[in-house]
Amino acid sequence: MDRRITGTTRVIVHLAYPSHHLRTPKHFNAYCAQTGLDAVLVPWQVAPENLSAAFDGLRRIESLAGVIVTIPHKTSVAGLCDSLSETAGFLGVANVARRLPDGRFHGEMFDGAGFVQGLMREGHVIQGRKALLVGAGGAATGIAEALVRGGVTRLAIANRSAEKAEELAMRLRGAFAGRDIITAPADATGFDLIVNGTSLGMKPGDAMPVPAETLEAGALVAEVVMEPDVTPLLRLAAERGCVAHKGVHMITGQIELLARFLLEEPGA
Incomplete structure (x- = not known):
């Protein structure tokens, strides 16, 4: 090459x-x-x-x-x-x-589209899942919209700033009338898709996005953090019998989208 x-x-x-x-x-x-x-x-x-x-x-x-x-x-x-x-x-x-x-x-x-595409490429289905998204910042906003568009039955948004989480939830409820979109504590109990949409896990000593004891066996636990490759959350998820999904898949799922957007002539 x-x-x-x-x-x-x-x-x-x-x-x-x-x-x-x-x-x-x-x-x-x-x-x-x-x-x-x-x-x-x-x-x-x-x-x-x-x-x-x-x-x-x-x-x-x-x-x-x-x-x-x-x-x-x-x-x-x-x-x-x-x-x-x-x-x-x-x-x-x-x-x-x-x-x-x-x-x-x-x-x-493209973060949301890339995240969902990354899940699908790894064989995961999001339609019908109850999702907890931790974070309401840049990447998390895109992921929130893509999860609702992709068919989750419930989306709960947990964020350090409850006001920011509610603002995002309100915008999504306005765009997707009748959908179950709420704000909630960072507690994974009852959810079968948990997404860390924050930078927690990037630095040694970071707090866990959700309490360890709330992760339920069989749940799909997904990251946006790419470095380290296996974050403390993913390591813990595997130990508790969850399915771990690495943050790198959000990028690999959107590389083609990014390249086309940046390098192809509009309308090509």
Whole structure:
């Protein structure tokens, strides 16, 4: 596979803070090599206070195809984009933005679609499940919308800020009338799909997203954290007889979507 970078290579930057945990460049660049796309994804560690200035500078880079976005920038980037897709606009977050020829950015949100696609690729069905989602931030908002759209019978959102969880639940109830969407404590009792949509587990000493004793055997426990590969939550889930689903599957489930969005001409 030829991975030479030339003067025509399209550049994509991955905005994060910190960036040491990023695994998307590895998977994205492998996909480009396998499919013959002349593009490269590079990690950029940008502090939140410098994001706006960095984003403004990117508008002037003609070789730039766009940006992929992760913690903690997804909400901020949505606000910096000149236009948003229906999904990104509804959720108020973006995990990718395409640079248009005139320097404007158009944002999209694929975390939810990627998460559900990752579950399906691993043979898991979400339709009919009772889901507990821990978190109401950037990735979690996309996952919440995708879980409801995918057919869970109940979605409970638990978040450190109960107000933020209720705001997300209200928006979803407005968009999906009649669906069972509530806020709840971070307690996995009675749920057969538990999703950690926070960064808990990324750093040693982080608290568990849910109490260990509430995880019930047979439940599907899924992560968005990709580093470490097996988080303390997933290790505990396996010990308690649950089915563990790694965070990396959310990225592998959306690599093709990201590449098409960034590198294909709109309408192609």
